[in-house]
Amino acid sequence: MLLTTLAAAGGYLNYESLGLDPVALDLGFFQLKWYSLAYIAGILLGWAYLLKLLDRPGAPMARRHADDLVFYATIGIIAGGRIGYVLFYRPDLLLKPLSVLRLWDGGMSFHGGVIGVTLGIILMARKHKLNWLRIHDYVAACVPFGLFFGRLANFVNGELWGRPTDVPWAMVFPRTGLDVPRHPSQLYEAGLEGLLLFAVLAFFFWRTDARYYPGRLVGIFLLGYGSARFFVEFFREADEQLMWLHDMTGLNMGQYLCLPMIAGGLYLIATSRRRRARVEPIVGESIA
Numbered sequence: 001m002l003l004t005t006l007a008a009a010g011g012y013l014n015y016e017s018l019g020l021d022p023v024a025l026d027l028g029f030f031q032l033k034w035y036s037l038a039y040i041a042g043i044l045l046g047w048a049y050l051l052k053l054l055d056r057p058g059a060p061m062a063r064r065h066a067d068d069l070v071f072y073a074t075i076g077i078i079a080g081g082r083i084g085y086v087l088f089y090r091p092d093l094l095l096k097p098l099s100v101l102r103l104w105d106g107g108m109s110f111h112g113g114v115i116g117v118t119l120g121i122i123l124m125a126r127k128h129k130l131n132w133l134r135i136h137d138y139v140a141a142c143v144p145f146g147l148f149f150g151r152l153a154n155f156v157n158g159e160l161w162g163r164p165t166d167v168p169w170a171m172v173f174p175r176t177g178l179d180v181p182r183h184p185s186q187l188y189e190a191g192l193e194g195l196l197l198f199a200v201l202a203f204f205f206w207r208t209d210a211r212y213y214p215g216r217l218v219g220i221f222l223l224g225y226g227s228a229r230f231f232v233e234f235f236r237e238a239d240e241q242l243m244w245l246h247d248m249t250g251l252n253m254g255q256y257l258c259l260p261m262i263a264g265g266l267y268l269i270a271t272s273r274r275r276r277a278r279v280e281p282i283v284g285e286s287i288a
Contacts, residue, residue, distance in 0.1 A: 012170045012171060012172055012181035013169075013170075013171050013172070014171070014172045014174070015158050015171055015172060015173045015174060016174055020155075020156045020158070021156075022034055022035070022156060022157045022158075024037055034152075034153045034156045034157070035150075035153040035154075035156075035157060037149075037153070038146075038149035038150045038152065038153035039077070039146070039149075039150070041145070041149045042145045042146025042147075042148075042149045042150060043070065043073075043074060043077075043146065045142075045145040046139075046142035046143065046145045046146060047066065047070050047142075049141070049142050049145065050066055050069075050138060050139070050142050051063055051066055053138050053141060053142075053205065054066065054138070056211075058211065058212060059138070060130060060131050060134035060135045060137075060138060061128070061130050061135055065124075065128055065130070068124055068127075068128070069120075069121070069124050069135070069139070072120035072121065072123060072124040073117050073120050073121065073139065075116070075120055076113070076115075076116030076117040076118070076119055076120030076121075077113045077116060077117055077146075078116075079116050080109075080112045080113045080114070080115050080116015080117065080119070081108035081109055081110065081112050081113035081116060082100065082107070082108060082109075082112070083100075083112055083116070084108075084109030084110075084111055084112010084113065084115065084116070085107040085108050085109040085112060086100050086107075087112070088109050088111065088112065088253060088257060089107070089109060089239055089241070089242065089253060090107060090241065092241075109257075110147070110150075110229075111254075111257040111258075111261070114261075117139065118136065121135055121136050121139060131214065133214040133215050133218065133275075134211075134214045136215075136218045137210075137211055137214065137215065137216065137217035137218050138211070138217070140201065140217050140218045140220075140221035140222075141198075141201040141202065141205050141217055141221075143221065143225075144193065144194050144195070144197045144198035144201065145194075145198070147189070147190075147193040147194045147197070147225075148190050148193070148194025148195060148198070149194075151186050151187070151189040151190035151193065151194060152186070152187075152190050154186040154189075155184065155186035155187055155190070158173050158174070158175050159175065159186075160185070160186055160236065160237075161173040161175075161176060161182045161183075161184075161185065161186070161236075161237055162182045162183025162184060162185030162186075162188075162235045162236050162237060163182060163183055163185075163235055163236065163237050164180050164181065164182055165181060165182060165183050165235075166181065167183070169184065170182060170183065170184075171184045182237070183235040183236070185232055185235045185236040185237075188232045188235060189228070189229070189232050189236075192228035192231070192232060193225055193228050193229060193232075196224075196228070197221070197224045197225060197228060200220065200224055201217060201220060201221060201224070204216075204217060204220055205217065210272075212276065213272035213273060213275060213276050214272065214275040214276075215268040215269075215271065215272045215275060216268065216269055216272035218265075218268055219264070219265045219266070219267070219268030219269035219270075219272060220265065220269060221265070222261045222262070222264050222265030222268065223261075223262055223265030223266060223269065224265070225258075225261060226258040226259070226261035226262035226265060227258075227262060229254055229255075229258050230254075230255050230258040230259075230262070233251070233252045233254045233255045233258075236252065236254070238252045238253070239252075239253065
């Protein structure tokens, strides 16, 4: 009651007052949404940063492989993200198979996208006879770009809002149907999963020899993302169709999906030393 009263009295910022529009460009016959641009920006900036990483000694592949990798990764992001969303969050869509293909209706799972990208990297590495885990280390360092822009797009869309709160920076999201101030959890995720995770991975790539221990950077990414997402989910409203899971266990589906990521990250970090071997670079100098 207190939150509703404060929001109605204008004590909190209303999302609508920001003047944000999910549509970036509207030509009448064609609409370009910020969410689509977020995917494009994440992929292009990730690709550009990957090329920069590959210029360092001991790279697991040549620059010529990067274009091929982007193709496989993009397919993995889209296919894995959509399939993961259906399996993890909306299994009811399996009863209407054609609806699974309706990407424009929204619904993507990052956890599914991770699986899709991993499979894409494995296929690409086999094609060129490269070490897929070392390639994955480099790709992991680039993923935060997509996470940052994706979460900003969620905020612009006024979706995936947080739980009710009375913190000073709380915001009212009209799409909830209630004048209740909530955590802008999309921005929390953009900061932790995007900016902070990028900084951590950049430090370990540029300031340490982590990239010479296959799986270490992937492990840091999995542990970092899993921990950040698990934490933010305490401030994020559970998906309506999965509210029963939160009510029954106190955790959201996203948190359950993060547990294997955290465990896998710890495993890869702990075992990375045994995978240390002389790296015969495709680009750069020999690394002992």
